[in-house]
Amino acid sequence: MDGFTVIVIKSTVPVGTNDEVDAIVRKLRPDADFTVVSNPEFLREGAAIEDFKRPDRVVVGTDDERARRVMRELYRPLFINETPMLFTGRRAAELIKYASNAFLATKITFINEMADLCEQCGADVQEVARGMGLDRRIAGKFLHAGPGFGGSCFPKDTAALAAIGQRYGVPIKIVETVMGVNDARKRAMAAKVVAACGGSLQGKTVAVLGLTFKPNTDDMREAPSLVIVPALEAQGARVRAYDPHGMDEARKLMPRLETATDPYACIERADAMLILTEWDQFRALDLDRVKAALRSPVIVDLRNIYLPADLAAKGLIYFSVGRG
Secondary structure, eight states, X not given: OOSSEEEEEOSOOOXXXXXXXXXXXXXXXXXXXXXXXXXXXXXXXXXXXXXXXXXXXXXXXXXXXXXXXXXXXXXXGGGGGTOOEEEEOHHHHXXXXXXXXXXXXXXXXXXXXXXXXXXXXXXXXXHHHHHHHTSTTTOSTTOOOSSOOOSSSHHHHHHHHHHXXXXXXXXXXXXXXXXXXXXXXXXXXXXXXXXXXXXXXXXXXXXXXXXXXXXXXXXXXXXXXXXXXXXXXXXXXXXXXXXXXXXXXXXXXXXXXXXXXXXXXXXXXXXXXXXOSOOHHHHTOOHHHHHHHOSSOEEEETTOOSOHHHHHHTTOEEEOSSBO
């Protein structure tokens, strides 16, 4: 380093990591003029470029005014979009990322539990979520019932936040509960498929549409399919799967996985069709062709991408999530 230098840590790291980096560099270069800045990223998989160009906010953790000027200049091209830029302490910036992801994971888990209640009391979880989301204090994003959250961020960051809490002697009980409920959710969705198939999967074929944890990515990390597919196989099912982009990654994690070349080849002569990931391709299936291909007209839609009345009109037996 020559002259004043800003070291920017963008990774999601436990509270205190930026201080550790600062200490390491100061030990190596006690003569250096530098500062370490926490600048966590909030990019969604499948929408990272759009999120970078039009972020909800830019968080910068530093108490150094020179570093603030550098970071303002670095992000100046985004100012035309009036991007909110929040300057905080380093540890606050580190914690903002974990707290944000844990809160979103909590919203998902909450609406999943409401979906279970809706099924029992005869309500529609989508109507409940819509009514909740119209309250600006709550907002509608991440209130979509399904098979539980996965991916590279939410499982890792909720576990990390819980561990950070334990480290500082402050148990984060809500987050710990969210983790447990989410794990149980995936197993419960496998049981839902068994029930839809009459209580037994022995000798039956289940066609799974969607393997990745979300659409528009090939990411299989912590995907619900990694729990649900083996659970179906353990119940005696033959599982055949199709995903637009995730099959290569899925086969690395489930080497015995049988895959198909397209959705219709996947469901051919299957006893049930299971929608696990809400790819746009699956929203526009020819339902007459689907019914003709299935051996038994059973559809289990864990993403609620179809309307029950539309499938009933086609003579399909339709199971969704949280629609009593």
